[in-house]
Amino acid sequence: MDKHPFKELNRPRRRCFTMKLFVLCHGFLQFAQLMYSAYFKSTITTIERRFGLSSSSSATITAFHEISNTCLIIFMSYFGSRVHRPRFIGVGGLVMGFSALFMTLPHFVSKPYEYDSVLHDHHDICSPVRNSSNNATCDIDKTSRLSDSEHVLILMGFAQLTFGIGTVPIQPFGISYIDDFSSSGGSSLNMGLMFALSVFGPAFGFVVSSGMLRIYVDVDKTGFGAEQELTPSDPRWVGAWWIGLLINAAILFITSIPFFYFPRKMPPEENVVGPESNVNDDFTDDVSFCKFIARFPRRLLSFLLNPLYMLMVLAQCCFSSVVAGLSTFLNKYLEQQYSVPLGYSSLLVGLGNLPAAAVGILFGGFLLKMNVIPPKRIVVFCVAVLMISTVICIPLFFLGCPNQKVTEVNYNLNGSLSRCYSSCSCPESAFNPVCGSDGIEYVSPCHAGCSGFTRDPNNTHKVQMYTDCKCVSGNLTEAKPTPCPKVCPSYLIFIVISLIACAALVGNFAYVPMYKILLSHSLHEEKPFALGIQFLVIRMLAWIPAPVVFGKVIDLSCTWWKRMCGKKRSCAYYDNYLFRNRYIGLQVGYKLLGITMLLLYIWKSKGRREYNLRRDGELMQHQEDGVDIRNGELRQNHEGSLERKNGGMMHSLENSAERKNGDVL
Numbered sequence: 216m217d218k219h220p221f222k223e224l225n226r227p228r229r230r231c232f233t234m235k236l237f238v239l240c241h242g243f244l245q246f247a248q249l250m251y252s253a254y255f256k257s258t259i260t261t262i263e264r265r266f267g268l269s270s271s272s273s274a275t276i277t278a279f280h281e282i283s284n285t286c287l288i289i290f291m292s293y294f295g296s297r298v299h300r301p302r303f304i305g306v307g308g309l310v311m312g313f314s315a316l317f318m319t320l321p322h323f324v325s326k327p328y329e330y331d332s333v334l335h336d337h338h339d340i341c342s343p344v345r346n347s348s349n350n351a352t353c354d355i356d357k358t359s360r361l362s363d364s365e366h367v368l369i370l371m372g373f374a375q376l377t378f379g380i381g382t383v384p385i386q387p388f389g390i391s392y393i394d395d396f397s398s399s400g401g402s403s404l405n406m407g408l409m410f411a412l413s414v415f416g417p418a419f420g421f422v423v424s425s426g427m428l429r430i431y432v433d434v435d436k437t438g439f440g441a442e443q444e445l446t447p448s449d450p451r452w453v454g455a456w457w458i459g460l461l462i463n464a465a466i467l468f469i470t471s472i473p474f475f476y477f478p479r480k481m482p483p484e485e486n487v488v489g490p491e492s493n494v495n496d497d498f499t500d501d502v503s504f505c506k507f508i509a510r511f512p513r514r515l516l517s518f519l520l521n522p523l524y525m526l527m528v529l530a531q532c533c534f535s536s537v538v539a540g541l542s543t544f545l546n547k548y549l550e551q552q553y554s555v556p557l558g559y560s561s562l563l564v565g566l567g568n569l570p571a572a573a574v575g576i577l578f579g580g581f582l583l584k585m586n587v588i589p590p591k592r593i594v595v596f597c598v599a600v601l602m603i604s605t606v607i608c609i610p611l612f613f614l615g616c617p618n619q620k621v622t623e624v625n626y627n628l629n630g631s632l633s634r635c636y637s638s639c640s641c642p643e644s645a646f647n648p649v650c651g652s653d654g655i656e657y658v659s660p661c662h663a664g665c666s667g668f669t670r671d672p673n674n675t676h677k678v679q680m681y682t683d684c685k686c687v688s689g690n691l692t693e694a695k696p697t698p699c700p701k702v703c704p705s706y707l708i709f710i711v712i713s714l715i716a717c718a719a720l721v722g723n724f725a726y727v728p729m730y731k732i733l734l735s736h737s738l739h740e741e742k743p744f745a746l747g748i749q750f751l752v753i754r755m756l757a758w759i760p761a762p763v764v765f766g767k768v769i770d771l772s773c774t775w776w777k778r779m780c781g782k783k784r785s786c787a788y789y790d791n792y793l794f795r796n797r798y799i800g801l802q803v804g805y806k807l808l809g810i811t812m813l814l815l816y817i818w819k820s821k822g823r824r825e826y827n828l829r830r831d832g833e834l835m836q837h838q839e840d841g842v843d844i845r846n847g848e849l850r851q852n853h854e855g856s857l858e859r860k861n862g863g864m865m866h867s868l869e870n871s872a873e874r875k876n877g878d879v880l
Contacts, residue, residue: 240470244470257424261432261453269785271770272368277375285751287380300389306471309468341661342640406730414569417569418570421546421562444677450698530816537802544766548795567716571723579727604721609803617701635664651688665682668680765798
């Protein structure tokens with residue numbers, strides 16, 4: 216009697232889970248993963264404003280995700296050939312979902328958002344009476360807000376660490392699974408489809424953030440429409456950044472479920488060269504676990520000491536640093552440089568830049584699928600398109616808006632500003648930008664010396680005008696309750712977005728070809744491990760330090776910091792020229808360094824036959840000088856030769872001795 220009576224019933228169900236379905240499911244899971252990353256990074260400016268964080272601090276929170284991933288990915292990927300890869304991917308997706316939920320916790324444990332306003336009993340106008348209460352107010356009201364900032368760093372850092380653990384099996388196991396069980400010539404196209412589908416995740420994340428950031432942050436406490444004084448264009452506005460994370464958590468849970476039903480080994484497609492075709496596979500389950508672990512250092516060194524493999528990985532590190540800087544601070548760059556509202560900038564990035572990147576990735580995979588690029592010219596093709604992408608970025612250095620004239624920041628009026636509001640005792644934390652009738656912007660009505668205000672007759676919850684402003688020159692001593700508009704052409708933002716999108720489109724032509732070159736330096740059973748090492752190096756050299764480097768560069772461009780109780784918080788004003796030149800210059804520098812690595816790759820591989828692309832990127836192993844160093848065969852052959860030689864010598868000596876003794880007898 217059959218011990219497994221339901222075995223036959225399970226086969227038709229498993230056959231329903233084809234490689235095309237796996238590519239679709241994996242693309243949607245990466246869609247959800249990248250949606251989370253893009254959404255969180257698009258709300259960085261809002262989180263900075265809400266909790267008073269600097270760009271360096273917010274970038275550090277972002278990097279926590281990469282730290283936990285870096286610590287585990289090298290070991291997890293090494294076991295890729297021995298574990299049930301789809302199930303590990305499913306578990307990783309669930310962990311990411313719980314992390315997204317945990318990320319919303321700071322909103323619920325922190326006090327309601329407070330901002331400077333004369334209507335909310337915040338002393339925001341010139342009033343000399345409150346001189347003695349400044350220190351007490353700092354001790355009582357603002358110390359708790361400073362502690363909230365510290366708690367946010369801990370909670371969000373932990374959530375990011377947990378999310379990084381969930382992302383560990385996603386790409387190494389998914390990409391290797393697709394490459395192992397795809398049909399001949401279908402691996403590149405499948406990976407291109409998966410990457411192209413996943414790239415729409417960030418686009419969707421930016422679109423969702425543009426909608427969520429138009430909702431007031433404390434909508435769960437005040438209700439919709441309750442906040443009538445602030446508008447999304449106000450520099451004090453904070454949107455409901457936490458709602459999108461709840462949506463993202465639900466998507467992650469849903470997209471993780473199908474992976475628990477995929478088989479460990481996919482039924483082979485037509486003309487597939489899969490793991491079953493390799494007889495001498497020392498990565499299979501036949502090898503003992505202890506022996507498998509003992510081989511880890513040797514396998515790791517074999518990749519790290521491979522110059523071509525490492526040059527390709529280092530090139531990818533450079534381009535990943537560019538992506539890290541764009542994904543983390545592009546919204547902030549557009550907001551500060553061109554006065555674009557935060558929600559609108561997210562919409563521009565989501566609908567302009569990211570779809571262009573998706574098309575570029577898909578087109579690059581299609582070129583490999585159709586064999587348009589000769590295998591020996593793939594790296595040359597990558598260098599060409601990346602150089603074109605770099606040249607497209609050059610005009611961005613000259614497309615920017617001038618700095619707005621702001622008192623106490625970058626503009627002084629006859630050196631008399633410090634005297635005109637000296638009797639007002641303005642709090643150091645005051646930040647409520649107003650535009651004087653003289654066209655000069657002031658940090659707050661108090662810094663403009665305004666002692667009165669009028670309410671909007673159509674909305675008593677809003678200020679119509681600040682009056683009796685001592686520091687405002689001219690006949691009218693008034694100030695509007697909004698920042699002064701920047702002298703900047705409105706069409707400029709569309710030119711900038713078009714250039715960034717074109718650079719992303721052309722540069723991503725090289726995305727899939729670079730992955731295929733990387734995989735060509737490993738056998739199919741080593742692909743998860745090769746990808747794991749790649750992700751480890753990229754995270755250590757790109758995704759962890761790059762956001763912090765970009766954040767530090769942005770902070771160095773700050774000209775006026777918000778302060779509370781003597782401590783710096785988030786930046787209120789930047790030098791546009793420094794911001795633009797440093798932000799764009801750092802990206803161009805990373806690209807040029809990556810192109811240099813690819814040129815070294817071409818020079819290093821010239822005249823060598825270390826790999827050959829076969830079956831759309833499958834490795835065909837060559838032996839140089841008749842020596843095969845894989846799996847210690849050289850040592851075994853050498854020892855066997857010595858044994859045979861020594862054995863033959865001993866046998867000859869014994870026969871000679873016997874004959875000699877026989878002659879003597």
